[in-house]
Amino acid sequence: MNIILSSQDIHSLVDQNEKEKKETELLKEKIEEHKNDFLEKPFNRFDLYKSVIIDDMHIDGFVMKYPDGWVVRQSDRIWHFRGESACYPTSQPTFIRKLKNKSKEEKRVFEFVTNLKLFEFFNVLNKLDHYHYFRNLHITIGNKHSFIDVLFYNIAQHYGFDTNLLDITSDFEVALFFACCKYCNNKWLPLTNKDFCKNEESKYGRIFRRRADCYRNRMYPVEKYVVFPVGFQPFMRCHMQYSYAIEMDEDMDLNKSESGFECLKFEQSEKLCNYIYSKMKNGELIYPQEGLHFISGELKQIQEKSQFSLEAFMAVYKNLNWGYSETELKIFLEKFGFIIGGTNIAINQSKIEMINNYYENFDIEKSYNIKLTTRFNFWPQS
Numbered sequence: 001m002n003i004i005l006s007s008q009d010i011h012s013l014v015d016q017n018e019k020e021k022k023e024t025e026l027l028k029e030k031i032e033e034h035k036n037d038f039l040e041k042p043f044n045r046f047d048l049y050k051s052v053i054i055d056d057m058h059i060d061g062f063v064m065k066y067p068d069g070w071v072v073r074q075s076d077r078i079w080h081f082r083g084e085s086a087c088y089p090t091s092q093p094t095f096i097r098k099l100k101n102k103s104k105e106e107k108r109v110f111e112f113v114t115n116l117k118l119f120e121f122f123n124v125l126n127k128l129d130h131y132h133y134f135r136n137l138h139i140t141i142g143n144k145h146s147f148i149d150v151l152f153y154n155i156a157q158h159y160g161f162d163t164n165l166l167d168i169t170s171d172f173e174v175a176l177f178f179a180c181c182k183y184c185n186n187k188w189l190p191l192t193n194k195d196f197c198k199n200e201e202s203k204y205g206r207i208f209r210r211r212a213d214c215y216r217n218r219m220y221p222v223e224k225y226v227v228f229p230v231g232f233q234p235f236m237r238c239h240m241q242y243s244y245a246i247e248m249d250e251d252m253d254l255n256k257s258e259s260g261f262e263c264l265k266f267e268q269s270e271k272l273c274n275y276i277y278s279k280m281k282n283g284e285l286i287y288p289q290e291g292l293h294f295i296s297g298e299l300k301q302i303q304e305k306s307q308f309s310l311e312a313f314m315a316v317y318k319n320l321n322w323g324y325s326e327t328e329l330k331i332f333l334e335k336f337g338f339i340i341g342g343t344n345i346a347i348n349q350s351k352i353e354m355i356n357n358y359y360e361n362f363d364i365e366k367s368y369n370i371k372l373t374t375r376f377n378f379w380p381q382s
Contacts, residue, residue, distance in 0.1 A: 005266040010176070014279075017172035024058065024075055031055045032371075061232070061370030063139045069149025070139075072232040072364070072372065074239055080168050080227050080261075082208040082254065083175030085182065085191060086201045087265065091208065091254035095162040099250060108322070109336045112329070114162050115316045116308045120344050121156055121299065125234075127352050130291060130359035134234040137364060139374050146374075151238075154230045154245055158237045159292060160303055166254065168227050168244040170212065177280045179205035179266075180273040186296070188283035190273035205268050208254050208261040224252060225259045232368055236290045239368070291355045298345050307342030 005013075056062050057076045064073055084091060095114060099107050125131045137148040157163045169175050181188050182195065196202055212227070230243040237243075246252075254261050266272075280286060292299065317326060324332065330340050365371055 002263045002265055005264050007266075007269070007272060010266055010272060013172055014176070020077060024077065027058050028060065028075060031059055056375065059373070060368070061365070061372050063146070063148060063372055063374040065146075066228055068151055068228065070146050071151070071229055072148055072370070073229050074170070074231055074242060076212055077170035077242070078212055079172070080170055080210050080212050080214075080244060081172055081175035082166070082168050082261075083177065083179035084206050084208075085179050085195075085268075087204050087206055088201060089255075091166070092252065093157075093162075093164050093166045093248055095164045096248055096250055096252075098162065105332070106336070109333060109338065112316060112320065112333065113308075113338055115320065116312050117302050117305070118153075118156055118161055118163075119312045119315050120302045120308075121159075121161055122152060123344060124295065124298070124302075124347055125152070125155070127347065128234075128291070128359075129356045130362060131234050133359070133362065134364075137372075139372050141374060151230055151233060154238060154243070155233055155235060157245070158241070158243065159235075159299055164248050165245040166248050167241075168246060169242045170244060171242040172207070173276065173280065174241050174286055175207050176276045177283070177286060179207055180268070180276045181283065188277070188287060190270070190277035191268060192270055192273070196268045203268060204265045206266070207264045208259075209264055210259075210261040214260050225254075225261075232364065232370065235292055236288045237286070240288055241286045291358045294351050294354050294358075295347055298347055298351075302345050305342070305345070306337055307339040309342055309344045310340060312344065313340045 056064075057073075060073070060075050062073045063070055065071075082091065090097065098110060102110065131150065134148065134150050138145040139148065140146075153163050153165060157165045157167065181190050183189075210227075225246055227244045227246055230238045230245055232239045246254075253259070255263070277283070313330070314326075317329060322329070333340060
């Protein structure tokens with residue numbers, strides 16, 4: 001369903017978003033003041049249900065298990081959004097869009113090369129103390145330690161690597177920023193009249209919206225278009241963008257009615273684009289200058305490279321296990337211009353030290369102003 005928004009409608013939604021932010025902060029304070037672990041008897045069963053179903057979902061730092069692992073959640077909001085700067089024919093992850101009109105061979109090559117780049121990105125993160133700090137974080141439940149998971153693919157997605165994840169946010173202003181701004185010459189800029197006049201698609205921006213309590217998010221083992229939280233990760237982009245994600249395949253598209261998202265279209269204008277650009281402090285509120293900023297050039301090189309190391313090749317080859325011999329696959333890749341026998345992108349040790357020093361005194365609770373909490377769960381023997 002398409003809904004046309006006026007400029008007044010947009011500003012009304014921004015006001016609602018600001019109001020919800022304030023109400024969320026007040027609710028978090030109220031919940032914190034009246035916390036109960038329910039370990040003392042007697043207890044009120046209704047209060048327990050309310051805490052598990054409502055309170056836990058509205059605090060920052062609640063640790064919850066999802067299919068991808070244990071996630072340090074951000075507080076829930078009412079809606080899930082996605083902002084796009086034009087009315088494109090599809091709304092899919094970049095990885096999925098790049099598969100369109102490719103032969104089976106080309107798709108295989110693209111998937112393999114994408115994984116080669118992700119392998120190199122993982123090697124970069126693996127050199128950073130801050131990454132390992134997060135990997136060693138755990139929360140105690142009874143007498144068991146549950147380690148918090150680093151959502152590697154979500155981080156890669158947020159730092160420019162192709163994945164099959166579609167970015168979603170719980171903050172309307174973040175969605176509006178992406179609908180009204182562009183990344184150009186290594187910085188974010190508001191769209192201009194020149195951008196609007198490119199073609200018919202570019203005259204309108206759009207924001208997809210679906211209630212956060214949609215049934216698809218309550219039945220995630222069987223439903224498609226499930227929105228999973230990314231939460232607090234080692235680097236700040238994810239939580240600064242109130243990030244969520246949908247894992248997609250080639251048949252999925254947010255434009256389809258089956259997604260449950262409605263489409264809010266609005267006519268682009270320089271006034272609106274400059275307004276949200278300024279409100280988000282030229283993008284700094286969702287693209288903060290943090291650790292990985294020191295190696296943004298190197299990450300860009302990984303994303304654009306066509307020669308890869310034998311180490312990367314073997315790691316991806318063994319993981320995908322497609323049935324080709326090593327020689328066959330190398331010839332296959334070379335046919336499309338990708339060479340095995342290069343080197344991994346070298347990160348200067350001084351830059352590694354700069355990042356390590358940047359996070360030297362980092363503490364997840366103090367730095368993010370959260371308290372890691374969870375609930376003790378008892379699963380009866382069957």
